[in-house]
Amino acid sequence: MDEISTSALFITLGILILISAFFSSSETGMMSINPYRLRHLVKKKHGAAKRVHKLLERPDRLIGVILIGNNLVNILASAIATIIGLRLYGDIGVAIATGVLTLVILLFAEVTPKTLAAMYPERIAFPASFLLRFLLKVMYPAVWLVNAISNGLLAILRVNPNKRDNGHLSSDELRTVVNEAGALIPRRHQDMLLSILDLEKVTVEDIMVPRSDIIGIDINDDWKRIVKQLTQGQHTMLLLYRDNIDDAIGFVHARDALRLLTRNQFNKSTLIRAARELYFIPEGTPLNVQLLKFQRNKERIGLVVDEYGDIQGLVTLEDILEEIVGDFTTTDAPSPSEEVHAQQDGSYVVDGSANIRDVNKEMGWRFPTDGPKTLNGLIIEYMEEIPSEGISLRLAGYPIEVLEVKDNMVRSARVMPSLYTPPDEA
Incomplete structure (x- = not known):
């Protein structure tokens, strides 16, 4: 050197x-x-x-x-x-x-x-x-x-150097990736991707049309009334039953009824024969599973049944798709914005029949969704009795005042989100 x-x-x-x-x-x-x-x-x-x-x-x-x-x-x-x-x-x-x-x-x-x-x-x-x-x-x-x-x-040290993480993302990690994509993915597309990931957490009970709201045709009704339901109804597929929904016959498509009408074969017996076979869905089925079952079985509509076989509601393929892309069909069911009414004092008057999950999504509230599906059911479950008008309670951190009770149901209640307190601090 x-x-x-x-x-x-x-x-x-x-x-x-x-x-x-x-x-x-x-x-x-x-x-x-x-x-x-x-x-x-x-x-x-x-x-x-x-x-x-x-x-x-x-x-x-x-x-x-x-x-x-x-x-x-x-x-x-x-x-x-x-x-x-x-x-x-x-x-x-x-x-x-x-x-x-x-x-x-x-x-x-x-x-x-x-x-x-x-x-x-x-x-x-x-x-x-x-x-x-x-x-x-x-x-x-x-x-x-x-x-x-x-x-x-x-x-x-009992460490296998050849055993490495495969790099696969879990659902929660994938949600984080989508949320952090920023301008790379439009917000609308991000919402759709997150909705797809959420399908496994949502069951058919969360989106079904309740039994009481199912629109169907009683074959034992007056014939004119049946024709009016078929011609003026907003739905192309209707449930056909005898006297009550528990005695269901099948689903009738408006196209089949029109075909019978053009052949001059339109009557009760042909209508029953034209009814399509019933398709039943167990309650608690996740939406991602049911979507695959609809596809595999070539079905578009089904009845949700409980463990005893009793009909609880109705679910269509469109209902599941709307969970991904948002509402796009004509429906008689009110939207959350029609069931939640803002008041001048910052509170909201909510219909008792409002779906909790939909209201949470639109208003950003945090009511539990693992139990009853409506605000009425949530209040009754919490009170363990039918409440009286004027009763106030704090539910999931939200102050709630029962405004109207009718037919053993809470018809409307006032929610005060400005006074929300997290349940663990309340």
Whole structure:
């Protein structure tokens, strides 16, 4: 080393620091790159992405070649800095060189390049993949030896180095990804994607038309009334039954009735024969499961039944699709905005028949949805009796005043969200 000039040593030291910065930035860039975007680019036959993906298939080898190169460079830089310190300042130069080199490496070979790589991983990882792939081939024996020793130490600690996370996202993690997509995905599309993910948490009971609201045709009714229901009704598919819904016959499509009418065969007996077979859905079925069942069975409408076989309500394919894309059909059912009436004092008068889940979604409230489906049912369950008018209570943190009770039902109640207190603080 004595025959090498000090200026040459300074130049060599600067080059080593640059090489160290390359290894540090490439390590951070490789590990920070978005794996889902990388897979997308690989599918599009992006050359650099394919190289990076190939390297990341064996992260132990990639980290091995980076760390071997980085440590060799840093150790050599330390030795050269020590020589320069001795030449310039004598024995105290060792301490000076150690302090100065530590600061320089931290600033120019660690913090700055790693921060830059974390911010722009693709810009660093893609070009670096050329050299890293070459170095991996050249240094493969050393990399293999280091990995073998490292894997042996992990085995002693009962850690399997070959068992890695498959990178699959859970439903909750996928929701976070969608929410953080920002302007990359329009808000309307984000809502639809989140609604699809929520299908597994929603059951047919949450969206069904309640038994009391099912519009059907009693075959024992006057014939003129039946014709009027078929010709003036808003629904193309109607439930056909005898006297009450429990004695259901089938579903009648308006198109079938029209066909009978054109053939002059339109009467009660032919209407019964034209009725389509009933399709039953167990209560508690998640919407994602029922959507697949509708598709598999080529059905569009079904009756929800409880464990005793009693009819609880009616669900259609359109009801499930509306959970994803929002309302798009004509329906007699009131929307939450028609059942929630704002008052001047900041409170809201809510119809007792209002669906809790729909009201929560529209108003941003937090009433529990794992029990009764309507506000009336929620209040009665909480009170454990039919309340009297004027009674006030705090339910799920919301002050509620019962305004009207009729036919053993809470017809309307006043909700005061401005006085909401979280249940654990109430």
